[in-house]
Amino acid sequence: MPTAAHAHAHALDLGRFVMASPSSFHAAAEGARRLAGEGFEVLSEIDAWPGGPGKYAVVRDGALIAWTVPEGAGATTPFRILGAHTDSPSFKLKPKPTTGRLGWLQAGVEVYGGPLLNSWLDRDLRLAGRLVTLDGAQHLAATGPLLRFPQLAIHLDRAVNEGLALGKQQHMNPVWGLGDPSAEDLLGVLAEAAGVDPYEVGGFDVVVADTQEPAVFGAHGEFFASGRLDNLSSVHAGLVALVQAAEATDAEGAPIAVLAAFDHEEVGSASRSGASGPFLEDVLARIGDGLGASAGDRRRAFAASWHVSADAGHAVHPNYPERHDPANHPLLGGGPLLKINANQRYATDAAGAALWATVCGEAEVPYQEFVSNNDVPCGSTIGPLTATRLGIRTVDVGIPLLSMHSARELAGVQDPWRLSRAVERFFAQAG
Template sequence: MPTAAHRHAQDLGRFVMASPSSFHAAAEGARRLAEAGFELLSETEEWPSAPGAYAVVRDGALIAWTVPDGARPTTPFRILGAHTDSPTFKLKPKPTTGRLGWLQAGVEVYGGPLLNSWLDRELRLAGRLVTHDGAQHLVATGPLARFPQLAIHLDRAVNDGLKLGKQQHMNPVWGLGDPSTTDLLALLAEQAGVDPAEVGGYDIVLADTQEPAVFGADGGFFASGRLDNLSSVHAGLAALLDQHANPVVERSAAESKPIAVLAAFDHEEVGSASRSGAAGPFLEDVLGRIGDGLGASATERRRAFAASWHLSADAGHAVHPNYSERHDPANHPLLNGGPLLKINANQRYATDGPGAALWARLCGEAEVPYQEFVSNNDVPCGSTIGPITATRLGIRTVDVGIPLLSMHSARELAGVQDPWRLSKAAERFFVG
């Protein structure tokens, strides 16, 4: 019989397959929230001030929140931040290319994918088409494209070191024919049910078509594309939905529950500097409008922020058995050892002493183990949205996430237990 962790992993797999682009991830999250009774709001309309459950989508980003009964102008926020985008390839202008009888797609590298992991995979195109009237149309093909690797017979030294040129070698094939008489955008428009002549703009990326899979001894491994960082988006979404469906009352009548917020941003893999990224104004705009609905003054809003917490949830690194020298000698996180507390002295992660104590308490209350991650001093550390949100809003932030192998591969590897455990800790976080 499947365990709760296996059921969570199976639902994560469904979420990943429904979310081949950041726009699809935001739409799928909004669909699930609406199905659970959240009211979907438009940024151009007036928002309700009454307690309730709400969500708003901005491009490929989604923010959802619950305002509890008794919320006041100084009620603090509990924000789980994550991101909807993953390293991939994005269609360029004039994307229909090719030569020697092949149809190819002109793509630009998005973020930092492991290029070789994308070779010899059946890929789909997904994202949004925007027609001249401004309407946005989500589109996702079936298996359509592939980066074919050169046969070893034509490159006998390939196993001594594979070097891929991003411009020369990363041009996927998607058919046979003459690129001057064939239009990839027209194919996408037909898939979306719109007139190709009406398409004025697009944001289209590649995504792997292989279904997520549970495997390994005792079904302990979970392989999927886009675990960085749909694993965190899904965990936060599951926790928020559970908190909404099963509210926990642990306070006196005079003390309100916090306002639980899921903030799933776009563009983290390319720096977060966009209107829908963590460095943009989206979260501050939403929190400000929530405060306005509660009648908060500028001082009361600052008081609420000072009492708030942000859980920055993004995947981290498990120790690699074949490259252990790349890891810190004393900290070796394993798959299924529990979600990570991510620490960096140079503030590439925002965790500090109080944040570490909070995370320890949350995991204790949720009865889940956790592990600490810190980089080898000789290996530069990546970063997350954590320091960005802490800097923008002054809200104390803790960086966490599930451990992975093959991060930024087209197909990453997690433990089955860890996404579910992250969700359990997130539930305790939302309770406050």
């Protein structure tokens, strides 16, 4: 199959992954489901884990870590870790979600992360996440099209095209029906979707998600539009690459390949399932325990390890060139980004840049450098967090996007596949 066909097929499968993953909890479950179908054993954290070679995965809340232990792996075998995140900017249901006035049913939501508010207006939206019943059991729930943030008509705001100002509390209250809020129950709708008794629901973590299907389009089919490309594009690339890497676990000197897809990156990563939490360190320690590693062995393994932090980055915007660095203009379709920042908002250094150049060269994948305009504050990723927490060498990469943090983001159709190809080579890098 030609390269273009590979990239197109990868994009379509990414679209299916996105539609199956409207929340971080769904993304982790869908990733585990796909890996189980490829022969990975999905483990529980409360059970003892196998110690030998094999393919494994574990889910903690909305995060997923999966890995392959090759034949011949020992106490000091290094890790090759692909870090990504399962969450995206959105809106999260408040504890009393059923609200409304003037005959409208509305949902009480809290802004999650930093969404482009206007991009969520006038779209058909759904609710998705987990419900936890009083017995402690967790249930995934996802509705069909249910909500909408209706925009005020231009007839009632003649100056709207001169500047739209949206209040997060006043204006971002989606409608979901007509009626009396005291007689309706949004939580009941979710419980029905999950197949549980609403009176048994003790807690919930539920977000708003777009319902529009991802699409390939453009003059030559070069564009790919979808919700949650930041950062399901990296999670999906890691899943595809890990499955491929698992087929080479008997290669001499093969490292332990790890996909770490964390939750809560968009709100700072400070949680038990976020990159600042203990999840990755817990898993790496248990892998080492299974291989008979001492504390000293584990440090030796970490010193020889690499972490690629894969998160979406910015393509140059043709209508706002002044917001970008004058000399670095990454384009959609030009290959994944190598993300660089002098102030360590990204963890890339010279050694990491050389590693990325090597794996992209071996994968026959072009890549582009990204650096911010000095007058525009630079965002950050999980890369510096993992480098700081574990001391593992880290490089920051990701596919370029336009409309980042929109309800519907825009990528080049070639770039997600190219990222996966490069990560596959990275997983195979020995020594």
